[in-house]
Amino acid sequence: MKKIIKGIVNLFRHIGLFFDKWLITPITKCILKISDFFKTNGRGLERFLGKKQTLIILSLFLAFGVFLILDGESNALIDQYAEVLYDQPVTATYNEEAYVVEGLPKTVDITLVGQKRHIFLAKQSPMEGVSVDLTGLKPGTHKVTLRYSQRLKSLDYRLDPSEVSVTIYEKVSATKPLTVDILHQDSLDTKLNIENVELDRSEVIVKGAKYKLDKIASVRALVDVENFINPKVGSMNLSNIPLVAYDTNGKVLNVEIVPKNVTAKVTITSPSKEVPLKIVPKGELAFGKSIKSLSSSVSTVTIYGNQEALTSIESIPVEINVEGLDTNKDFTVTITKPNGVTEISEKTVTIKVTVDNLASKEFTGIHIATENLDSKYKVQALSEADSVVTVVVKGSKDIIDGLDNGSIRAYIDLKDYGVGEHEVEVKVTGDDVRLSYSSKTKKVKIKIIEK
Numbered sequence: 023m024k025k026i027i028k029g030i031v032n033l034f035r036h037i038g039l040f041f042d043k044w045l046i047t048p049i050t051k052c053i054l055k056i057s058d059f060f061k062t063n064g065r066g067l068e069r070f071l072g073k074k075q076t077l078i079i080l081s082l083f084l085a086f087g088v089f090l091i092l093d094g095e096s097n098a099l100i101d102q103y104a105e106v107l108y109d110q111p112v113t114a115t116y117n118e119e120a121y122v123v124e125g126l127p128k129t130v131d132i133t134l135v136g137q138k139r140h141i142f143l144a145k146q147s148p149m150e151g152v153s154v155d156l157t158g159l160k161p162g163t164h165k166v167t168l169r170y171s172q173r174l175k176s177l178d179y180r181l182d183p184s185e186v187s188v189t190i191y192e193k194v195s196a197t198k199p200l201t202v203d204i205l206h207q208d209s210l211d212t213k214l215n216i217e218n219v220e221l222d223r224s225e226v227i228v229k230g231a232k233y234k235l236d237k238i239a240s241v242r243a244l245v246d247v248e249n250f251i252n253p254k255v256g257s258m259n260l261s262n263i264p265l266v267a268y269d270t271n272g273k274v275l276n277v278e279i280v281p282k283n284v285t286a287k288v289t290i291t292s293p294s295k296e297v298p299l300k301i302v303p304k305g306e307l308a309f310g311k312s313i314k315s316l317s318s319s320v321s322t323v324t325i326y327g328n329q330e331a332l333t334s335i336e337s338i339p340v341e342i343n344v345e346g347l348d349t350n351k352d353f354t355v356t357i358t359k360p361n362g363v364t365e366i367s368e369k370t371v372t373i374k375v376t377v378d379n380l381a382s383k384e385f386t387g388i389h390i391a392t393e394n395l396d397s398k399y400k401v402q403a404l405s406e407a408d409s410v411v412t413v414v415v416k417g418s419k420d421i422i423d424g425l426d427n428g429s430i431r432a433y434i435d436l437k438d439y440g441v442g443e444h445e446v447e448v449k450v451t452g453d454d455v456r457l458s459y460s461s462k463t464k465k466v467k468i469k470i471i472e473k
Contacts, residue, residue, distance in 0.1 A: 105141050107132040112168060116156035116190075122231045123156060125188040132170055136177035152181065156190070163189045191231035196238075200226050200265070200284070203242040210247045212365035213326045214255070217291040219245055221263075221284050228267060230277035238277070239270045243284050255292050261285045293329040298322050299357070300337040301373055302455055305345030307380075313344070313456040314378035314418040323357065324367040331362020338366075342373055351375050381419035385427055386412045390448065390466060394437035399470050401436065404443065408466035413450050417457035429453045432461055434468065443469045 109129040116123060130152055134141050152170050159166075165187050170179050202219045210216070226241055243263045250258065262283045267275045301316045318340070325332060338360060342353045353373045359366050388411050392401055403409035411432050415422055434446040445467050450459040 103138050103141060104133055104135045105145075107134065107145075110152050110170075113151055113153045114156055115153065116159070118193075120193055121161070122191045122193045123188055124191070124231070125186060126154070127183065127186060130168060131182045133180040133182070134172075134177050135179065140176045156188070159190055161190045161192050163187060191233075193229055194232045194235060195227055195229045196235050197225050198228050198238060198241045198267075200224055201240055201242050202286075203244050205244055205246040206248045210250070210253060213292050213294075214253060215291050215293060215326070215328050215364065216247075216288060217329075218289040219243075220287040220289075222286065223284055226265060226284075227280040228277050229280065230275075234275055234277050237269045237275060238267050241265060241267045241279065243286065245286060245288065250288075253290055255290055257287055257289050259285065259287055291329070292326065293332055294324050294326045295332045295335065296322050296324050297335055298337050299371060300339045300455075302339045302341045303344045303375075304341050305343050305347075307344055307377065308346050308348035310380050311348050311377050312380040312417045313375060314420065315374075315376040316456060317374045317376075319372040320368050325359075325363045326365040327363040331360070335360055335363070340371060340373070342375070344375065347375065347377060350377055378418040378420070380416060381422055382414055382416040383422045383425070384412055384414055384462070385425070385430055386410075388413050388427060388430055388432045388450075388461075391431065391433040393433050393435050395439070395470075396436075398473060399441065400473050402469045402471065404467040404469055407463075408468060411448055411450075411466070412462045414460050414462060415452065415457050416460075417454075421454060421456055425452075425454070425457075430459060434466065436468075436470070439470055441470050441472060443467065 108131050110132050111129055112127055114123060114126055132152070152168050154166050154168050156164075156166065165185060167185050168181050168183070170181055172179055200221060200223060202221065204216060204219065207216065221243055228235060228238060228241065243265055245260065245263055247253075249260065263286055264283060265279045265281075267277050267279060269275055298321060299318060301318060303313060303316070307313065323338065325335065325338070338357060340355050340357060342355060351374075353375065354370055355373060356370050357366055357368060390403070390409055390411060395401060413430050413432060415425060415430070430450065430452050432448055432450045434448060436446065439446070445465050447465050448461040448463055450461050452459045
């Protein structure tokens with residue numbers, strides 16, 4: 023701190039000596055000469071100018087005036103300002119048909135240093151921008167200097183960055199198949215379905231560094247549903263659809279695609295189908311209880327979606343939890359849309375469950391069927407007892423009394439079974455979901471042989 027104070031004192035002392043030597047003393051001498059000149063021309067003036075106080079006051083006024091003039095000029099010369107111009111584009115000069123350049127920044131920041139008025143003029147005048155000349159450079163890595171063309175030479179400038187390393191590759195080309203990606207499909211009316219998108223070309227040319235072209239997994243036309251104008255059933259044409267190249271990880275690759283855009287014909291349909299609801303009770307009722315009847319407020323619904331999905335749907339299951347149920351009850355259930363279904367005519371359904379006492383009955387001579395047996399094999403039961411089973415059916419007595427063997431199915435699942443003898447679990451199903459089915463024989467012995 024003492025050194026700083028001492029420095030400040032010395033600074034002011036030198037300033038005082040400067041003004042004394044170059045301003046006050048010369049001015050005082052000048053006034054004395056003027057006083058001598060006027061000695062012969064007027065005693066009054068001589069007496070006025072000859073006074074010591076007058077000389078000091080005049081000298082101070084003149085010195086102060088000169089100081090203000092010099093101070094204004096020095097401030098104009100000394101005061102420097104800086105302003106940053108952000109994100110200024112970089113232009114590179116090279117043979118774009120033969121080479122690809124990587125590592126060159128798209129924008130840089132420019133710091134202008136100078137007087138305020140010069141910076142203001144520089145911002146108002148047209149800028150030639152930041153450029154780099156790569157002409158003559160061969161494939162490989164090079165360190166290059168960015169340059170900023172500024173018409174006002176009174177300003178200094180600094181670029182960030184000012185030097186960059188760039189890699190130059192030879193540009194190669196390849197032909198790639200073109201596929202379609204549909205964006206924002208959820209924004210389409212749920213009753214409508216995009217049946218087909220037909221592009222005006224099936225292939226495109228991609229250009230770039232060879233290592234990037236080798237990474238291309240797909241080139242896709244991005245059809246955006248949000249660009250559809252008043253979509254409805256029928257066909258519509260879209261233009262200027264952008265193309266994008268992806269690698270195996272779905273990352274966008276920066277390559278040149280020729281052409282940059284394509285056109286497409288989009289076909290919109292509204293497939294629908296009426297299907298019944300299938301009520302599926304889940305869980306065990308209270309001991310000694312069974313379901314006597316199931317009725318719903320809605321028996322069929324209309325579903326919308328793609329045609330392939332609708333074809334495979336025969337009914338829509340609606341599950342209700344009857345665990346521990348011992349009295350009649352109404353359930354309000356939300357209908358779950360199957361895969362491929364975009365809209366359903368009813369969102370909820372009310373199901374009324376009527377409870378009855380539990381009864382049971384045995385049905386004998388139910389033949390055992392097979393499922394999922396490989397076509398090159400055939401199966402044989404090791405005994406007659408292994409070919410038929412007795413099934414116990416439990417439920418409401420009124421329902422069981424109207425049941426026959428034809429509505430009961432016993433089977434064994436032979437998936438992944440090969441040649442040889444096996445002991446396989448027996449499974450039983452029935453047409454009526456209000457009833458429960460079980461086989462008295464849990465497993466049977468069979469033999470698989472080649473045809």
